Amino acid sequence: MRAAVLKEHGEPLEVEDVDNPEASPDGAVIEMEACGICRSDWHGWQGDWDWLGIQPQKGQILGHEPAGRVIAVGENVTRFSEGDHVAVPFNLGDGTCIECRTGHGNTCENVMPLGFVEAVPGAFAEEMHVPAADQNLVHLPDGVSSVDMAGLGCRFMTAFHGLAHRADVGAGDWVAIHGCGGVGLSAVHIANALGANVIAVDLIGEKLEKAKDLGASETVNAGDVEDVPGEVQAIADGGASVSVDALGIATTCQNSVLSLGRRGQHIQIGLTTQDEQGMVSLPTDAMTMQEIEFIGSLGMPPTRYDEIFRMVATGKLNPSAVVSETVGLDDVSDKLEAMTDFDTVGIPVIDAF
Template sequence: MRAMVLDQFGGRLQLKEVPDPAPPGPGQVLVRVRACGLCYTDVKIASASLPGPLLPRLPHILGHEPAGEVVAVGEGVMSVAPGDHVALHIYLPCGRCRACWAGDETLCDSVRQLGFNLPGAMAEYVVVPEINAVRIGQHVPLEEAAIIADAVATTVHGLRERAGLRVGETVLVIGAGGLGLHAIQVARLGGARVLAVDQAPDKLELARKVGADDAFLIQSEHAAKQVLAAAGGPVDLVVELVAKPVTMSLAAAVLRTGGRLLMIGYQPGVDVAIPTPDVVLRNLSIIGSTASSLLSFRESVRLVEQGKIRPVVTDRYRLEEANEALERLKRGGILGRAVLLVA
């Protein structure tokens, strides 16, 4: 099968012929990948800028936002059949540790992940456990189904499971890119008033189109005043997707007493801080959130099927154009999410 392979950190991906996966064993599903979304984490992996334990052994196939068509199933598989369209949850936890028992499988000490420590979906085929292949209606384009795995499910998990979004709250989304555009939709769906900030004017316009009540430039010295004025006062929840000192300062400036800061974005090697008096004396809650649970993933698939969340795919590339797509993503030239059309 064809795959884009990373042979050395910092180098370009190489289009290669690699062995097909083994036929699916009991409880496994063979999927022909039709689309694979691109995430800035792919840039971090390829450039070796993630912490060492998260980096794969080389050579490696990237890709952790896959969707495709079931080709074959192993013995005992009942939830999907050949011909079904599926979106894939990328986390393969052990199922035996304390984190798994608590439903926090992304924190499993021995978790395996497609595109991280397992071969990813920038390839024509992958094999996954049945539980990871979630059937999705064929009315949903597979290029949109692909980005459910990260861009959609990460925000559903963060806002609903981690931050406990409540009806009637005001939410500020910092960063209106691939994740932020879906965080806006999730917050609106949860009954919140939503504001957004970003450094790119065209992203602000797209943020308004997907449901933001208003959007502002982060570079403006008046950004905090604009947010407070539009919100009618401090906000209940900030969704931080950028992780830079300027954005953390903005979050602290606009959160109400007792407010919550949901941190999803991160930058390796960049430390950010909020003054301790703000956290302690104003009872601020700082909540970290990574990826999604299987529960949030399945919920995200249903929300997309029902048209309640629309995956925002703005750029499409062929598999062999992965390097060009990643370079454009690195430069900040992609408004929503980019997708590789694999087959």
């Protein structure tokens, strides 16, 4: 089968023929119909996250936002069959630890980040294998497109979990989203659907216009103002109730915290780059005095995807609105290169393998 394989960090992926995967006793093989190209793929391609122990090595197949059809299942799989239309979360659980058994598979004690470690080759390929399929696969509703659902593997569901489960977003609350890439734009759309007033922050006007289309009440161009937190505080009349760092650099993290009002909640979704290597300084005294919460949010438990699907069914959410374009497997390297200069808007999705 064809797959886009990492040969050197920062160098174009090579599309080559590799062996087709076989289903393990507890696993399933998925034929790809769509896979998003995510900024996390860019991090892996760059060689980031060695400080987390998940730096992809040479020979790795990247890709972690897949949707497709089950074409083979192992003898121990009971919930899925050949032909099922499925999505696959990026943070695969083993299905046996206490986190998985209590519905928190996104924080599995033995989490396997899809496409970032040798044990789980990714979805920039015609087929991929999913271990612990009963734990990790998600049935997609009838009639939905794999392209429209590709973001559910990472960006859309990550934003949903952060805002709907980890934060306390109430009707009319001001929610600031710092960084309007794929996950940030998803967060704008979701926060709006949850009834919040959304302030979108970015450096690029095109992304801020897209944020308005997705429901942002206000926008702040960080390149045009000297004090981003001050602008957010002024718009929100004293500070946002919830603020999200959807990018993961020191500036957006700090701006997000400083944008909050008293008893505000900062949600950290973006993971850091080589510049920060997981460490960002924060205004801890101000956070203490104002009782500001710093909350981490990783992926989303597979057991809660139905919440998204119910909102999609009633028209409150539309994951396809964040999809910007479809491309072929041979175009992946160009899209990763474009992300170096933040030159993508929304979610590019592979639909030709």
